[in-house]
Amino acid sequence: MPSTDPILVTGAAGGVGGVGGRVLTQLRRHGVPVRALVHHDDDRATALRAVDGVEVVVGDLTRGADVVAALEGCRRAYFGMSPSPDYLEATATVAAAALAGGHLELLVHMSQMTVSQMSLTSSAESHQQRLHWLCEHVLNWSGLPVVHVRPTVFMENPLFGMLAVASIRRDGTIRLPFGTARTSPVAARDVAAVVARLLLDPSPPVGRVYELTGAASRDMAAIAAEFSALLGRTVTYVDVPYDEWIEHDLKPLGLTPHLFDHIATMARLHGENRYDRATGDVTELLGRPPSGFDSLLEATPGPEAGQG
DSSP states (O other), X not given: OOTTSOEEEETTTSOGGGHHHHHHHHHHHTTXXXXXXXXXXXXXXXXXXXXXXXXXXXXXXXXXXXXXXXXXXXXXXXXXXOSOTTHHHHHHHHHHHHHHHOOOOEEEEEOOGGGGGOOTTOOSSOHHHHHHHHHHHHHHHHTOOEEEEEEOSBTTSIIIIIIIHHHHHHHSEEEESOTTOEEOOBOHHHHHHHHHHHHHOSSOOXXXXXXXXXXXXXXXXHHHHHHHHXXXXXXXXXXXXXXXXXXXXXXXXXXXXXHHHHHHHHHHHHHTTTTOOOOSHHXXXXXXXXXXXXXXXXXXXXXXXXOO
16 A cells, blocks of 8 residues: 555544544554544644644535545545434445545445344334444445444443443442443454554455454443452442433433433443453454453543444
8 A cells, every 4th residue: 555645534533432533643653644534623623733644624524525525545544423313424425425536445434333233124223323234234335345343332432431430430339220231342442453453454354344342241240340450449330220320320411312312222232231242353453452441541531432
């Protein structure tokens, strides 16, 4: 891959767990020029302009002209965006623009792992999860050279990065309605490292799907024990009834209706043990085990981290 060709990175100024920005940083460490597509020309965009080797373009992923301009001269691209009702429209626009350009050799697409359990007729998932299922189909139908990356729940998701961290700081508890169900959160830094690894691969595995999880699937009591070991003080899991948790824990976050529905659904699906999954894909691609919750304690949580 010629090093003079920029790689397009969407969501570089924000996004799910900060993945776009982390991908940009790793690409620059390898000396690869990056074109960062941002939605707003704000302080974050200004900061990106100060990074050597980064070209910042402002645009909307649902506007064809913006996406065509962003893709011009790029042979590889990372496409991901925060949970949004416009996710499907943005995906179709990116696909159409890439096909019109005719020069894209790799598109790494951020999906989510619940897709692997879904079908056309399933109805238990959130609207955002349904959009991800449809988006994978749109990109596959397009015939573009796509690699789908499907993280399970992010450690930086509000379930852990906001709510669990807040209650740990407040009274040493993790308040979630998961019961005895098991889960395997993945760190945003691992997901970003996987995306960068794929974008830099001289012979990318086009057509592959990678499902990214933490090192092991375990219940919340075990996760509380992990936090206890990291913090050097006791952290306990409190299994909160779902409806009570919605009223007293989730609603005060003031999330948008779309994101609120998504996070509430993820919590419900956790309680139904839908996140009891573990794969070796992170280790296969990075040559190291997945990160632990120490990565969450080092990170700054944000409400946009709604993947899963």
